[in-house]
Amino acid sequence: MLNxxxxxxxxxxxxTIGSLILxxxxxxxxxxxxxxxxxxxxxxxxEASLFIYFIGMHFEVGKVAPIVTDxxxxxxxxxxxxxxxxxxxTTIVIAIAVLSLALSFVINYFKLTNNMRVNxxxxxxxxx
Amino acid sequence: MxxxxxDISIETLVVSLLVSVMTxxxxxxxxxxxxxxxxxxxEIIGINADTTGSANAVTSVVTYFRGFDxxxxxxxxxxxxxxxxxxxxxxxxxxxxxxxENQLLKTAVDTLFPLIILFGFYVxxxxxxxxxxxxxxxxxxxxxxxxxxxxxxxxxxxNHKIMGLIEALSGAxxxxxxxxxxxxxxxxxxxxxxxxxxxxxxxxxxxPLIYIFVGLKVSAEITALVEYFVRIKDVK
Amino acid sequence: xxxxxxxxxxxxASFLTPFFKDYLRYISVALNLVLLVFALSFMGAExxxxxxxxxxxxxxxxxLDSASLFFIVxxxxxxxxxxxxxxxxESRKDxxxxxxMLLASVSGLVLSGDxxxxxxxxxxxxxxxxxxTSLGKDKKAYSGAIRYMIIGTFAxxxxxxxxxxxxxxxxxxNLATIAKEFSSINENSQFLIILSLFIGFGIKAEIxxxxxxxxxxxxxxxxxxxxxxxxxxxxxxIFVFFHIAYMLHVNTKYLGFLAIIGAISFAIxxxxxxxxxxxxxxxxxxxxxxxxxxxxxxxxxxxxxxxxAIFLIALHSITKLMLFLSLDILEQKFKSTSVDIFKKFNSxxxxxxxxxxxxxxxxxxxxxxxxxxxxxxxxxxxxxxxLLIGAILxxxxxxxxxxxxxxxxxxSSQTKExxxxxxxxxxxxxxxxxxxxxxxxxxxxxLDISKSVxxxxxxxxxx
Numbered sequence: 001m002l003n004x005x006x007x008x009x010x011x012x013x014x015x016t017i018g019s020l021i022l023x024x025x026x027x028x029x030x031x032x033x034x035x036x037x038x039x040x041x042x043x044x045x046x047e048a049s050l051f052i053y054f055i056g057m058h059f060e061v062g063k064v065a066p067i068v069t070d071x072x073x074x075x076x077x078x079x080x081x082x083x084x085x086x087x088x089x090t091t092i093v094i095a096i097a098v099l100s101l102a103l104s105f106v107i108n109y110f111k112l113t114n115n116m117r118v119n120x121x122x123x124x125x126x127x128x
Numbered sequence: 129m130x131x132x133x134x135d136i137s138i139e140t141l142v143v144s145l146l147v148s149v150m151t152x153x154x155x156x157x158x159x160x161x162x163x164x165x166x167x168x169x170x171e172i173i174g175i176n177a178d179t180t181g182s183a184n185a186v187t188s189v190v191t192y193f194r195g196f197d198x199x200x201x202x203x204x205x206x207x208x209x210x211x212x213x214x215x216x217x218x219x220x221x222x223x224x225x226x227x228x229e230n231q232l233l234k235t236a237v238d239t240l241f242p243l244i245i246l247f248g249f250y251v252x253x254x255x256x257x258x259x260x261x262x263x264x265x266x267x268x269x270x271x272x273x274x275x276x277x278x279x280x281x282x283x284x285x286x287n288h289k290i291m292g293l294i295e296a297l298s299g300a301x302x303x304x305x306x307x308x309x310x311x312x313x314x315x316x317x318x319x320x321x322x323x324x325x326x327x328x329x330x331x332x333x334x335x336p337l338i339y340i341f342v343g344l345k346v347s348a349e350i351t352a353l354v355e356y357f358v359r360i361k362d363v364k
Numbered sequence: 365x366x367x368x369x370x371x372x373x374x375x376x377a378s379f380l381t382p383f384f385k386d387y388l389r390y391i392s393v394a395l396n397l398v399l400l401v402f403a404l405s406f407m408g409a410e411x412x413x414x415x416x417x418x419x420x421x422x423x424x425x426x427x428l429d430s431a432s433l434f435f436i437v438x439x440x441x442x443x444x445x446x447x448x449x450x451x452x453x454e455s456r457k458d459x460x461x462x463x464x465m466l467l468a469s470v471s472g473l474v475l476s477g478d479x480x481x482x483x484x485x486x487x488x489x490x491x492x493x494x495x496x497t498s499l500g501k502d503k504k505a506y507s508g509a510i511r512y513m514i515i516g517t518f519a520x521x522x523x524x525x526x527x528x529x530x531x532x533x534x535x536x537x538n539l540a541t542i543a544k545e546f547s548s549i550n551e552n553s554q555f556l557i558i559l560s561l562f563i564g565f566g567i568k569a570e571i572x573x574x575x576x577x578x579x580x581x582x583x584x585x586x587x588x589x590x591x592x593x594x595x596x597x598x599x600x601x602i603f604v605f606f607h608i609a610y611m612l613h614v615n616t617k618y619l620g621f622l623a624i625i626g627a628i629s630f631a632i633x634x635x636x637x638x639x640x641x642x643x644x645x646x647x648x649x650x651x652x653x654x655x656x657x658x659x660x661x662x663x664x665x666x667x668x669x670x671x672x673a674i675f676l677i678a679l680h681s682i683t684k685l686m687l688f689l690s691l692d693i694l695e696q697k698f699k700s701t702s703v704d705i706f707k708k709f710n711s712x713x714x715x716x717x718x719x720x721x722x723x724x725x726x727x728x729x730x731x732x733x734x735x736x737x738x739x740x741x742x743x744x745x746x747x748x749x750x751l752l753i754g755a756i757l758x759x760x761x762x763x764x765x766x767x768x769x770x771x772x773x774x775x776s777s778q779t780k781e782x783x784x785x786x787x788x789x790x791x792x793x794x795x796x797x798x799x800x801x802x803x804x805x806x807x808x809x810x811l812d813i814s815k816s817v818x819x820x821x822x823x824x825x826x827x
Contacts, residue, residue, distance in 0.1 A: 016158045024151045030518070031147070032140040036510065043517045050521065054528045057163055066173055066185035067259060075177055075185065081169030082185040084531065086194055087480055089186075090201045091524065093263060093346075094487050097208035098520075100353055101491065102513045104212040105498060107360065109506035123507045124580040126641060157552045167535025168422050179418065193423045196416055200472075200484035203375060204491055207465055211495035214458055292382055299379035303372055309417070310366055 008060045015056035022049030034117045036106045040099060047095045051088050058084050182256035182332035190261065191338045198338070199302060202345055206299060209349045212356050223361040224282050237279040244272035252343030256332040262339040266346025273351045277358050286355050291348050298345040305338055367406075367414050367428045370399060370436055370471040374464035381461055388455035389447065392463065396444040403437050411820070413477065421538040425477040431821045434674065434813060435474045435603055442595045442681055443467050445792055446588075449689060452788045458499070465492045466592060470600040479530065480537045482604060483523055490516045490568070493597060496589045497581055508584020515567060515577045523564030529557050543611045558614060565605040570598055570655050571622075572629035579636075582648035587695055590644065591688035594651045595681040602655065602677075606662045610822055619663040626659030627755045634762045643691055643701045646766065647684070650725060653763065654680050660752055661740045668746060670818035672739030675810060679724060679732040679803060686796040687721045689789065690714055697783050706773045710780035713790060718774070720797045722767040724804070727760060732803035739811070 026046025030039050058081045064072055066079040110116055113123075172193060173185055180188040190198055252265030276284050330336075377395055384391055406412075411429035443463065450459070469492060472485035494516065498509035527537075533549045534542055546554065567574045582590050609618075630653045637649035654676070661673035691701065693714070698705045720731065727737035737756070744753050785793075803810055 012163075013159060017155060020151050020155050020158070023154075024147050027521075028140075028144050028147050030514070031143045032137075039514060040517075043514070043521070046521055047517075047524070050524050050528065054532075057532060065259070068177075068183040069258070075173050077170060077173070079173055079185070081167060082172060082189045083167065083169035083194075083537075085186045086189040086197075087527075087531075089190060089263060090197050090484070093201050094204050094484075094520075097204045098487070098491065098513070098517060100357075101208040101211050101494060102510065102517075104215055104356070105494075105506050105509050105513065108215045108498075108501075109503070109510060112503050112506065121507050121511070123504045124511075124583050126645070154556075157556060163532050164535040167531070168537065169535075172422055175422075192417055194480070196424050196481060197484050199375070200481070200488055203465070203468075203488055204484075206379070207461075207488065207491050207495065210458075210461060211491070211498070214495065215498065215501065296379055296382050300376060303376045303379065306416075307372065307376075310368070 262342030630656030669743030
């Protein structure tokens, strides 16, 4: 019975709905939360949802990884597309770099002002 | 009975509503289209064996066909570590924020540290033969250093001169490999080393070389990143 | 001769920084001059399309046509002037690395013909901008940098959505292939791609309604950083926005929408500048206003108006560089950037520089800004867009109010302190001022170049 779940359209549907729910959680969190850490964490969740979506949509049941090993001895069309994987590898590293830079800014800002809430960041504006 | 009552502001509700509407529209859009079957990826799989001699198609895409993106990514890591280092000044005088006195951890780390580093180098060097590569191996090596920070507290410190030197030289070597390709074969990142047979360690032309430089650079940078975030406790 | 040297040489220089600690400012000047000469050697040549590592659409392509060459020459000229200005200070490792990375990333943005590669350079430029904002290391700098990063990550997310939808529907990342196949995919996917690209690039190109964050960032950064942002970074993002929009053959309704929000952006920015009391913010609002005019002009799909926009881009970059560097001199003397410092300084040279800058931004003869606005308005009249002409003229009047108010306050009778301008800044600022006047009196060479740039920008899908 479980084999009926092992079909490509069902998998694609689950991945689409799941990653879009995560994207919603991430975007809502980034727009409404007030704690700086929570905002960046929500943005990280939103980016992660996009990664899952992109890789998941390129998978089809019955395909194998694009690596030649002892069992899979030739490159054939039965392999998963390697370009999205390369793109997501790059994008994950970019997301890590940006997130760590953001965290270091938050740490430095907190040391100077003792404030972690976005709506109390009032150093910039007219007349300051 | 615990009485939990949380105030949810109007703004949160409005934003959630708008984003949910957007999501439902996106879902209906995405569920109704099919992924295109022939893309540049399928063509690359077809020509991979002859053009690059690397057994791992993802590696050949990352380093060869889209090598410039990898260069950009390495640059981004370099820039963000540099940016973090600019802000956290005086980190040499600060203490480790962990304060574990765990004897089990201390004894285990002495054995595990070289093994994890060896495994990391294995993953880096075999990037064109099995899943893995420069980024993956670099992060493994950085996790070994994180283990040392957790175990040894303030007794373990990195030599930043060597770190800086490794970063600078491996980054410059990566670009030099590309420039050599430009000068010798008239195209950036072109293959100027022999391709070898598929599945051998010394195959794949310039790909293992690129991944070794990338692996060294990533490991140096993420180790520096870990140390920046661990040594932030002020000396009292 | 490869076009990749524009990107690779600054990257290599910034990686090798630890080896040349004391000579960095000289290397900076030398590097920019060499690249400028190299860029000028491509003038008049045929468009070049260069692939890395494999000769087909499977790998990344770089395209050098007259549009990208113009922008590369413009950025290299600004960077050369900027690095010459810094010869008077000590060699600093951080400014060397950051300016070179900025140069490499904007060159890559302009040259690249592959959409994921554009995303990578977009991220490099963004991270450089975040670090540049935080260089002041005080509360304002970090506050501005954190806000910038939140908004910038939003832009990245939407850009990623666009790239993923493009790849899932078309299967290629090469801009020429995408341009060919774009009209044959699902209508809803087309709408999603255009919308995500608008939000993603529009946040960085600083157009209404996505530019509410810009003025605070200008207030948080130092004046030299603001010069780089205003002259180089915003122009590169605007170029990418319109380059991709024209390559995807967007329909005229979208271009009309861009013109309208350009006009709204111009209006709101100039009205806000009237009531601002901080000079950094006034200049930032002025930049946003000019970007609004650029959007009106660049979205008109006609060679005459777009060539006026290109002329305006060149003039505006030089003018803002001059204005922000002069403001930096004033700030170092008075330690504040409030509007009142204009009443306090006594230097005929600086008053002349500010006057030339303001009058050129307003579009008065005999300065270069006049030719730019005239070309745009003449072209719009040819398209019979009288509403837009009226909007630009009316809002320019508002601009005139606060610029003349500022100039008038320099003649106030308060006790003044005299400001000594050193020789090197004096020479550089004079060169920029003379250039503005020269392009106002002899605009024909630059106008011809702008026409060819406009032709290749609008008809960009042919290369």
